[in-house]
Amino acid sequence: MNRLSRCALGLDFGTESVRALLVDLAGNERGSAVVKYKHGQITETLPTSGEKLADDYALQHPTDWIVSAARAVRRALKQAEIAGPDIAGIGVDFTSCTMLPARADGTPLCLLDELADVPLAWPKLWKHHGAKKQTDLINKVARRRKEKFLKRYGGIIGLEWFFPKVLETLEEAPAVYDMADVWIEGGDWFVWQLVGGAASDLPRSTCQAGYKAMWSKADGYPSSAFFRALNQKMMNVVRDKMPGRLIAPGQAAGVLRESMARKMNLPGIPVSAAVIDAHAGVPGAGAARPGALVMVLGTSSCHMLNSHEDRFVPGVAGVVEDGILPGYFGYETGQAAVGDAFDWLRRTVGHRNFDTLTQDAAALPPGADGVLCLDWMNGCRTPLMDGTVKGAFMNLTLNHSPAHLYRALLEASAFGVRWIVELLQENGVPVKQLIATGGLPHHNALLVQVYADVLGRPIIIHPCKNGPALGAAILGAMAAGRKATGFGSAASAIRAMAAPKKAVPARHARTVRPVRAHHKAYAPIYADYRALASYVAKK
């Protein structure tokens, strides 16, 4: 068979289900299947004891990941009508930080009889918010000790991250902490299950470690002195309970072991290190070159970029060497409310859908006849990293309509992106290309036009609707190696499999170009937005 008709498999683990995507090395989708997790999100009661869970708990069942993924792979193979030997490699993206405690043989603690009824023995889903107190402590101690790692995360460690969840378990369920030989991300655990091997050699992703566990290639994890300052018992958590080796997404973690290969109808092919689902969207959106900002626009937004430059950019949510692709510094920035805020406004003005709002907002001039919005209705990620700041509408008159508010909100969202791009560039991280992906760009043309106008730059809408799964497949192809795929670099794999222009014709990328006059009109309005943001941030 033709080399390019070989496929890579991407496994995209979401919150409710897993998607298996088979893509050939020319970028054609050949088969796909989505299988829900039997237990979904566990937020109400524990499946074993039926115990009612606290409001801020969100758990998952580790067996669901294995069972659903195997089923999805078999279905995708069947749909694609291709056989196991046609698959070159496997990539895995996963929600993060979804993490769990396990034994040295990989058994999740929640599957042990003696811990099955302890909620904190179960995998904690990314959105598990039980570690508020612990997060506060971690931030307090890190600031007091002036920990260098803080700079890489905009000065703030997140509630959903790895060590808050570890510390929560240590404080709230010490027996679980004691029993754990391995604390591990869900994605890393799944890859470990695929490739097998001893705990001491288990593959951990530099992506999850870098963005969620304060690890860096240069400095490793936080020091034992830091952990001791949090809790005496946690002092040696890294040495004693986090065994393994760190490898970058796209590098091979090993080959599929026989037991898993059987479950999936696949041969013993290479498996890439895991990647965070959002970050998989970067290769998935065809961002082959450093300097391409991939804007994953959804309920919230994540804007990611690979760069040769290692710079401190104030307010960036995370910068991690080898964090997205091997050989680059991966920058993660974000906006806390995008689609969520649009939907809030739609509900607030009593509209059933966006049809008339969009139509009327599109007819308004840049600046929405004076209405100025700050879209911090869910706090501000980049650049403030502050969940407590809030949104605003200014300059309201009796002549303003719901469409004015909606247009001003879209513009605020665009101003937020402009601010991020300026921050990166002013700090020596070039932004050369803008690629929009995620759910929103495909059904909100006005939003992308406003972004292009505010930024004064063309925006490529990437046609792939399963960007993370495609990105995972690309990482799988990279892990398979040059001999199997012909790809000598991440860039060549991405260009071949996800270049927007190479996508299936019916779903070709569109480039949205800025209207020059609008861009000019936005200059003073953006200045007003920044002034308002300063006022609100300082209050």
Added chain:
Amino acid sequence: MNRLSRCALGLDFGTESVRALLVDLAGNERGSAVVKYKHGQITETLPTSGEKLADDYALQHPTDWIVSAARAVRRALKQAEIAGPDIAGIGVDFTSCTMLPARADGTPLCLLDELADVPLAWPKLWKHHGAKKQTDLINKVARRRKEKFLKRYGGIIGLEWFFPKVLETLEEAPAVYDMADVWIEGGDWFVWQLVGGAASDLPRSTCQAGYKAMWSKADGYPSSAFFRALNQKMMNVVRDKMPGRLIAPGQAAGVLRESMARKMNLPGIPVSAAVIDAHAGVPGAGAARPGALVMVLGTSSCHMLNSHEDRFVPGVAGVVEDGILPGYFGYETGQAAVGDAFDWLRRTVGHRNFDTLTQDAAALPPGADGVLCLDWMNGCRTPLMDGTVKGAFMNLTLNHSPAHLYRALLEASAFGVRWIVELLQENGVPVKQLIATGGLPHHNALLVQVYADVLGRPIIIHPCKNGPALGAAILGAMAAGRKATGFGSAASAIRAMAAPKKAVPARHARTVRPVRAHHKAYAPIYADYRALASYVAKK
């Protein structure tokens, strides 16, 4: 017959119609009739030539005032089943500044054949906005000359006032200006028609002159040097074209002359000097004592107060000696958008009425879960006197609902009143009592409760729904004199005819008392409001 069963007649000239109200000296409404003006507001075409009017024009027909008033009086008399001799006196309130040019015999210029087709020969209604350019000039010249009168008006002369309209006519229709022997307010012209007499002796109200024509008891009208600086031809406008004597509302302008008495089925009874409609609401709301702040709450709000004190209060829209009642300094303050802003919000959030909004807003705690509003959607009257500032909503989160916005808006309105009360008091003008009247208090109980809570004071809701007409009737009774009525003072007339407690039982006044805990909770929120107002005012 019993003295107190005698009546006074109030004539309340609105924008579309005139109301005749007969009230006995004990405050009982005996008869009432409303008659529309045949020509209503003349805003599209001139009734004579059919000429299309400019967008910012709003005229009236002077004959309408006479014809409609006569018909309304006859109908009210019939309804009340009382005869002319039972009427003690007449009071007249009128929209302002509605003004016209007339001949020395009182004939409006628009009724002369040679000027009937000239729009600016017609009475200009208060909302006629043709004098923008002239208003700018007047303000510029007044500021340049540091005219003392500016201080009495918060530093700004309004577009709707008397001299802008005179200057507009001089500049745009000089023939009309030349032909005018008398420039006069509509209310003064009507009273002049009632009592007759030479132009040199015609009665002008200190209320209209003070609030709309920069007159003061101490300094008179602006100087001829000021008028010359506006326009050489205008230098002697006061001496040459504004004959008459100035008297306060409640003082007798004369007695009803025979021709008018016949039209109205009335004897030759005393007629009070005219009063501005809003200002008539002060006696109409039973504000007998100095220090009672009458809050006329409608689409916009006017807050008026009589005081013994002559103080300069920054941002007060007008302070006029004898401006509301003889013997007091009348203070006028206001809020530019009240009911208008509530209605704008209702439309903006897509509600058909206020039912659920009110119910949900009432269930929220003081401070609307953090939402902070600035209700300047139509600019700010007191204290900024700035029509260009705009409204805002701050501290928005995805959890806020339309009811949060509505409650925050009601609270902003209340904070505006609190600011006004504090301004008056801090500048030595005591505010001893709060009386709410106008349309809103009767159907928006939540609003009055929020006002009481924010101010920390009881608020009396005055039951009279025709406050200005009742106020005019009280002024008519005052003009009739002690011998006819037994009232030795304005206070005794007001107490007898409009004390809230004396009103018809079914429409008794209600007193809304503050909830102490709420008042306390509002202290920091009011501080936030003031900080936001400072920020917006300085932008």
